[in-house]
Each structure stands twice: as structure tokens, then as C-alpha cells.
Amino acid sequence: MRNEDSLDSKEMSFIDHLEELRWHLIRAGLAIGVFSILAFVSKKLIFHDLILGPSRTDFWTYRMFCKLGNLMGSEALCMDKLPFVIQSRTMTGQFSMHLTTSFVVGLICAFPYAFWELWRFIRPGLYDHEKGMTTGAVFWVTLLFMTGIAFGYFIVTPISVNFLSNYQVDESILNEFDILSYVSTVTMIVLACGLMFQLPVVIYVLSKVGVVTPITLRYFRRHALVVILVVSAVITPPDVISQIMVSLPLLLLYEVGIRISAVVVRKRVEKQISALQVRDDAEVPEKTEI
Known part of the structure; x- marks a missing residue:
């Protein structure tokens, strides 16, 4: 029941x-x-x-x-x-x-x-x-x-x-x-x-859940450039000027996303280090009493 x-x-x-x-x-x-x-x-x-x-x-x-x-x-x-x-x-x-x-x-x-x-x-x-x-x-x-x-x-x-x-x-x-x-x-x-x-927001969320890091984003920068150019070619008419005008801000946003991911990862590491320090400090008195 x-x-x-x-x-x-x-x-x-x-x-x-x-x-x-x-x-x-x-x-x-x-x-x-x-x-x-x-x-x-x-x-x-x-x-x-x-x-x-x-x-x-x-x-x-x-x-x-x-x-x-x-x-x-x-x-x-x-x-x-x-x-x-x-x-x-x-x-x-x-x-x-x-x-x-x-x-x-x-x-x-x-x-x-x-x-x-x-x-x-x-x-x-x-x-x-x-x-x-x-x-x-x-x-x-x-x-x-x-x-x-x-x-x-x-x-x-x-x-x-x-x-x-x-x-x-x-x-x-x-x-x-x-x-x-x-x-x-x-x-x-x-x-x-x-x-x-919305690219920076997507990168921020993926960095929060640990899917991407600034290292992987920098490593795949060339691949991202190709993807951005392809997407720009799809949504714009077949002229080079329009594709470049769309690609440039997206590349800039990608670089901003790398910086955002670096901040997210750094804060996560600092939080983990502080948690380890607190745990070590809590264990020290017990060892001295023994």
C-alpha cells in the first residue's frame, strides 16, 4: 500500500x-x-x-x-x-x-x-x-x-x-x-x-554542466569557424559580404564565450579547492587529539 x-x-x-x-x-x-x-x-x-x-x-x-x-x-x-x-x-x-x-x-x-x-x-x-x-x-x-x-x-x-x-x-x-x-x-x-x-549563453550553460571547457573551445576554434561560415551561408543570400557580416559577430561571440567558460571553470576550481581546505582544516584537530 x-x-x-x-x-x-x-x-x-x-x-x-x-x-x-x-x-x-x-x-x-x-x-x-x-x-x-x-x-x-x-x-x-x-x-x-x-x-x-x-x-x-x-x-x-x-x-x-x-x-x-x-x-x-x-x-x-x-x-x-x-x-x-x-x-x-x-x-x-x-x-x-x-x-x-x-x-x-x-x-x-x-x-x-x-x-x-x-x-x-x-x-x-x-x-x-x-x-x-x-x-x-x-x-x-x-x-x-x-x-x-x-x-x-x-x-x-x-x-x-x-x-x-x-x-x-x-x-x-x-x-x-x-x-x-x-x-x-x-x-x-x-x-x-x-x-x-545566444551563443555565449549556450557556452555558459555547457560550461556549467562540464560539457565544454576553455581548452576544448580553443582547440576546436578552427572547427567552429567552419561551422559558423556554413551557418552564415545557409541563413544569408549567396553573397560573400552578407556571410562575412554575419560571421564576424559570431566569431566575436565565440571568443567571448571562451572567456566566459574560463571564468566558470576558474570559479568551479576555486570552489573545489576551498572545499578541500575546509575539509582538511576540520580533520586536523582530530589528528592532534589522537
């Missing part, structure tokens, strides 16, 4: 955890839904100013490039026009784009709250020392994600759009992009950059 009662209590505990997780996911989903609805009704701001911004020469990044070129005494970085037209070739094209983009914008805007909800579910299951180690997790994850989103939108996206709009295998072929193709390219670049900027 005791075994059955113990089993029932464990089963109820597991069900309670699932119920708690369900409510966290529901609240995170509601936040995404609310922001998605706001994005859907804010059509001019979201689509004309944000999504279609990189398709016009008055976009902030293009103007900054032009100012930089003027400071260098050259107008090569100034863009008079982007030689392409965006069209909707299917009856449901614009409506599908409207829904898809609204969801992506809602996901980005609600990310801090959604991650906070998931973290509220995960954190109680950690030990006290693990909770101390993960202080500020929501802040750093959100900061890195938003930094990656901004980098993808203001740097990688306009460079990619400029390259693809000016690329022609023959002058007789006009660049007329479908709206779904344009939106999917922009959203993929932006979201991929936001996720890839």
Missing part, C-alpha cells in the same frame, strides 16, 4: 508540473497573440515602415552608408535606387504575408515575457547554488536576442536586399520579387541572427 501511495503521489506531482507548464505556455502564447494582433492592426507601421523599409533607398542603413561614404570622400556607398519590384502573384499572397509577418513581429516583441514565463517554470527546479549562477538569465538572453534582431534587421538585411536586387545574370531579366519570398527572406535573416546571438 505504501508503494502504491508513493507512486500515486509522484504521479500527481508530475501531473501538477504538467499543469503548471501548461499555464506558463498559455500565458506566453497569449502574449504572442496580443502582440501579433497589435502588429496586424498596425499595418502601416509594421509593413510600410519596418518590413518594406529595407526595400527603399531612404532606409536608415542606406543613409548611414551614404554619410560614411561622404566622409571618406566617395559616393560609392550612396544608393540612388534599388532595381527591383515587389509583387503579389497569388490571390492570397498579401493576406498570407500579413498574417505571417504579424506572427513573427508578435513573437519578437513578446520574447522577453515568453522566456520569463518559461524561466519561472524552470528556476524552481534548480538547486540554490544553481539559482545564484543563473541570476540575470532573462536579462542576458533578452539582450542578446534583441541585439541579434537589430543586427539582422539593420545590417544583414539591407546588405542582402541590395545584393539580390542588383544581381542579374543578364540585363534582359528584371528582378520582380514575390511578396512572400521577400518577407520570408527578411524574417529568416532577422530571426536567425537573434537566435545565433
